[in-house]
Amino acid sequence: MxxxxxxxxxxxxxxxxxxxxxxxxxxxxxxxxxxxxxxxxxxxxxxxxxxxxxxxxxxxxxxxxxxTKPGEKAALEVIRHHRLLETFLVTTLGYSWDEVHSEADKLEHVISEDFEARIAKALGNPSRDPHGELIPTADLVMPSDESRPLASLRTDEAATVKRVSDDDPALLRHLREIGVVPEVKLTIKNYSEFDGNLTIKVEGQKSNVVLGKEVTSKVFVDK
Amino acid sequence: MxxxxxxxxxxxxxxxxxxxxxxxxxxxxxxxxxxxxxxxxxxxxxxxxxxxxxxxxxxxxxxxxxxTKPGEKAALEVIRHHRLLETFLVTTLGYSWDEVHSEADKLEHVISEDFEARIAKALGNPSRDPHGELIPTADLVMPSDESRPLASLRTDEAATVKRVSDDDPALLRHLREIGVVPEVKLTIKNYSEFDGNLTIKVEGQKSNVVLGKEVTSKVFVDK
DNA sequence: ACAATAATTTAGGTTCACCTAAATTATATT
DNA sequence: AATATAATTTAGGTGAACCTAAATTATTGT
Missing domain, CATH: 1.10.10.10 (Winged helix-like DNA-binding domain superfamily/Winged helix DNA-binding domain)
Structure with a gap:
């Protein structure tokens, strides 16, 4: 219907x-x-x-x-709108990455296909949004994602941050503060069996940080 | 309620x-x-x-x-959103002036005060939109408008175009073609009593144009 | 296996913003 | 002033997307 x-x-x-x-x-x-x-x-x-x-x-x-297929296409259209909008807000209007989510959540439903095409072009058809999340292509295909949760790494493993979940502004501000942003390299210094905490050396940061599962399950990395 | x-x-x-x-x-x-x-x-x-x-x-x-006062404030807020958005779409995304109305009609209801402030700043706090319509100020006051309908002019009068109605894309395309855009000067060559048609010399255009009331009531000018 | 608990569904509202058809009130004509 | 016409309001719907409370179905622990 x-x-x-x-x-x-x-x-x-x-x-x-x-x-x-x-x-x-x-x-x-x-x-x-x-x-x-x-x-x-x-x-x-x-x-x-x-x-x-x-x-x-x-x-x-x-x-x-x-x-279903039609349902997935419709979903990808919304997600494409959302992620292009987030990118646009950061690039063109100076929003920071923790401020864009709620604005994009409202705009994603009302912009025209023309608006979508115009911002995609203005941004140079980006493949990721400011949080590193993949943007579905114009023909509504989601690029494949190889990354896995930071929480799955263990002591001495090294990886590159690929993306972080965009829906919690407080988490995003914290991640920015400790330098955990897309394309940054990090190394696991310690894994705690009891609480799943990871002690991490982040590239470019003086001191190590200890992150719980609440955080490490929302950061995705590539080896 | x-x-x-x-x-x-x-x-x-x-x-x-x-x-x-x-x-x-x-x-x-x-x-x-x-x-x-x-x-x-x-x-x-x-x-x-x-x-x-x-x-x-x-x-x-x-x-x-x-x-009422509260109703007027709310109305001016929506109108401010609309006109700032139209300006933004033209300036930042290359829309033409006949394409912005319907997009702004949808966006005007969903943008945040933060978004409004950011585009106003990015545009240098414009006082008029691309059609010359006055933009209510940030504290929701509508600037006074001295202009009057082109339809009220008579033979030999001269005036400057100040604004045109933004809601009819076909009319806007026509006006652009004949050079009737804000800040352009024009002179009335003839007024027809029977149908209200005006024959007009538009600054920068070779030949005169004849416009009916449907058009001249939607173009506003200053002396 | 059986009760306790958790997840889900059904049933029966509500509100919002629209609709149509009929009734009413205003305005215009002669 | 009476009547025709036009504008407006009333009355009684509808569908979308929610809600709460109660009933049902699954899952889990002992």
Whole structure:
């Protein structure tokens, strides 16, 4: 039924996409948490999205939702808008990387394809946003991502920061302060079995930092 | 009741403001036409806006609506957003003046005060948009406008174009073609009593043009 | 295996902003 | 002044996207 993709539907698809990236179907509860709405409301919407033609999600009771091809294309369109906008806000209007997320969350739903094309061109068709996150291409293909969580590294391993999660401004300000930004190299000095903390030497920083899983699961690196 | 100004309410206030500029209260029918909705829906919304606290409009049955102070401030905020955005799109993204209106109509409702401040600064706090329309100041005061419709001029009068209506792309393309843009000088060569047509010599153009009231009522000039 | 707990769904609202059709009120014509 | 016409309002919907409370289904610990 939704030949019109409302703002709300776009948000559902975007979050289902992100939850699907971790391998499994997006659960009702996880979606409710991320969308800040009641689980019961999510059930209703998933049923609607699954029964629309074309179906945007694949949904089996109690087993969460997965995107169909059309649903994935729609999700990638929103994500492309979001990441291009974040890049644009930083590059053109001097926003810092912790300030762009909420602004992009509102703008992503209202810009035209023309606007998208114009900022993409003005920015030189970037492949990553200011947080290092990959930008879907104009034909809505998500480039492959080799990076893995910083949390998966162990003592003496070295790697390069590729991207960080963009949705927590406080975390972003902290990461900037300790120099953990895309393309910076780092080395693991110690791994603690008990709490999963990592002691890390960051390229260009005098002293080591100790980061917990809350942080290291949101930073992604390449070897 | 609306301590939250929905997109829809913002649109009502903006259009009531523009209708009020012509001296009289905004009628139910005129609003319905401009908002592309049924007159009955307008009545409902005007009642709501009049009964909200603070009241955003002054409304008496069958006599149309006028903005209250809070309503006017809210309207000017939307208009400031719109006109700054139009200026930004033209200056920064290379849009032409006939392409910006619909994009700004969507963006005006979602940008933050921070975004507004950033583009205002980047543009050097402009006082007019690309169509010459005055931009309300940051403290939401509309600068006074001395201009009058081109349609009010008569044979041998000369004037400078100050602004043109921004909402009809086809008209804007035509005006650009014949050189009728802000700050251009022109002289009335003839006025026709029968149809109100004006024959006009536009500065920098070889031949005169004849414009009907549909056009001359949407171009504003200063002596 | 069975109860306790957690996750999910169903059922029955609500609000917002629109709609149509019918009734009413204003305005204009003669 | 009476009537035709136009503008406006009332009344009674609708669909989208939420909500809460209760019921159901899954999962987990012992």
């Amino acid at each position: 939704p030949e019109i993709l409302t703002q709300s539907i776009q948000d559902y698809l975007k979050h289902i996409y992100k939850l699907n990236e971790n391998g499994d179907a997006a659960s009702t509860n996880d979606l409710a948490t991320r969308l800040n709405i009641a689980p019961a409301s999510v059930t209703g919407m998933l049923q609607k999205l699954a029964n629309s033609k074309p179906a945007l999600v694949l949904y089996k009771k109690h087993q969460g939702a997965t995107l | 609306p301590e939250i100004l929905t997109q829809s309410i913002q649109d009502y206030l903006k259009h009531i403001y523009k209708l009020n500029e012509n001296g009289d209260a905004a009628s139910t029918n005129d609003l319905a036409t401009r908002l592309n909705i049924a007159p009955a829906s307008v009545t409902g919304m005007l009642q709501k806006l009049a009964n909200s606290k603070p009241a955003l409009v002054l409304y008496k049955k069958h006599q149309g609506a006028t903005l």
